Amino acid sequence: MGATPTLAVIGDGVIGLSVARRALRDGWSVRVHRGEDPGASWVAGGMLAPHSEGWPGEEQQLRIGLAALDLWRAEGPDSYRHGLPEQIVTARESMVVAVDRADVADLRTVANWLAAQGHPVTLTAAARDIEPMLATGVRHGFVAGTEMAVDNRRLVDALTAECERLGASWGSPVTDLSETDDVDQRVIANGIDAPKLAPELPVRPVKGEVLRLRWRPGCLPPPQRVIRARVHGRPVYLVPRADGVVVGATQYEHGRDTAPSVAGVRDLLEDACAVLPALGEYEMAEAAAGLRPMTPDNLPVVRRLDHRTLAAAGLGRNGFLLAPWAAQRIAEELRKEELPKGDER
Numbered sequence: 001m002g003a004t005p006t007l008a009v010i011g012d013g014v015i016g017l018s019v020a021r022r023a024l025r026d027g028w029s030v031r032v033h034r035g036e037d038p039g040a041s042w043v044a045g046g047m048l049a050p051h052s053e054g055w056p057g058e059e060q061q062l063r064i065g066l067a068a069l070d071l072w073r074a075e076g077p078d079s080y081r082h083g084l085p086e087q088i089v090t091a092r093e094s095m096v097v098a099v100d101r102a103d104v105a106d107l108r109t110v111a112n113w114l115a116a117q118g119h120p121v122t123l124t125a126a127a128r129d130i131e132p133m134l135a136t137g138v139r140h141g142f143v144a145g146t147e148m149a150v151d152n153r154r155l156v157d158a159l160t161a162e163c164e165r166l167g168a169s170w171g172s173p174v175t176d177l178s179e180t181d182d183v184d185q186r187v188i189a190n191g192i193d194a195p196k197l198a199p200e201l202p203v204r205p206v207k208g209e210v211l212r213l214r215w216r217p218g219c220l221p222p223p224q225r226v227i228r229a230r231v232h233g234r235p236v237y238l239v240p241r242a243d244g245v246v247v248g249a250t251q252y253e254h255g256r257d258t259a260p261s262v263a264g265v266r267d268l269l270e271d272a273c274a275v276l277p278a279l280g281e282y283e284m285a286e287a288a289a290g291l292r293p294m295t296p297d298n299l300p301v302v303r304r305l306d307h308r309t310l311a312a313a314g315l316g317r318n319g320f321l322l323a324p325w326a327a328q329r330i331a332e333e334l335r336k337e338e339l340p341k342g343d344e345r
Contacts, residue, residue, distance in 0.1 A: 008180040011190035013041035017159035022327040024166035043290030046152035051144040068325035080324035091149040097141035103230040205291035208249040209264040212286040231271040
């Protein structure tokens with residue numbers, strides 16, 4: 001190959017930074033265009049949970065998620081986690097539990113579906129033997145032993161630092177693709193703003209509130225695993241952090257509104273305490289809302305749009321899980337551009 005190929009990555013969330021880092025490793029000269037606000041990556045729970053996120057009818061999402069989880073768990077110098085601080089990992093297991101009879105029925109539906117997909121889980125009626133912090137009435141659940149969680153903010157900071165170490169440059173927000181005509185290739189990875197640059201991308205914002213509860217002296221410690229639950233039909237997740245727990249997340253369409261609502265915060269607090277009553281003694285440290293970039297079929301759009309433009313868009317509620325998968329897919333497409341005609345393999 002002759003001169004160093006150049007790449008513009010539009011977006012500095014977990015997807016854009018993961019794509020940029022992989023391209024830098026592969027020998028590209030990369031410029032990352034930063035957004036004007038932190039975006040959804042700063043608000044996320046950071047779960048890597050294809051089993052416990054699954055639901056009948058989402059077979060393709062499960063396959064992609066499991067492939068992404070394998071990339072997260074891989075070891076060695078070429079792995080996604082190589083060069084990132086170990087402290088980004090906050091849990092190495094998930095537990096899914098149910099509160100009432102209808103929730104138990106949903107739990108069994110998911111377990112039966114996972115088994116039909118070749119990924120059986122073992123149901124238990126003694127969930128508190130596994131996680132003693134659970135409320136007294138919470139008995140039914142299953143464990144997803146290979147799932148993980150990461151500290152979303154530490155990961156974004158670590159990816160930013162590694163991109164800088166590998167030689168990335170930084171650019172301002174892009175309002176028109178013509179602003180990146182000076183590079184060989186470009187990747188649209190700016191979340192809900194992707195359709196502004198490529199109107200054919202079927203991405204829309206879906207609001208989700210997330211809370212951060214901080215441990216206080218005298219309180220029970222945070223759980224060691226992710227706790228996911230259905231509470232009277234509403235999903236809630238509790239994700240460990242070094243200083244407490246992240247609670248999420250509501251999901252509804254409300255345009256680009258990112259103000260946490262009283263009703264959303266109330267429901268999250270009630271459901272979290274219905275699952276882990278000890279959280280009622282924690283400090284309410286933060287309430288925030290992010291906008292997930294969703295597609296009509298809930299599948300990501302990670303592909304080439306034209307000879308110069310690629311998209312890593314619409315990763316929805318699983319952006320952190322799918323980050324290494326999206327980076328790998330984009331890297332494969334970029335490699336095709338580098339190969340001479342007839343040498344694509």
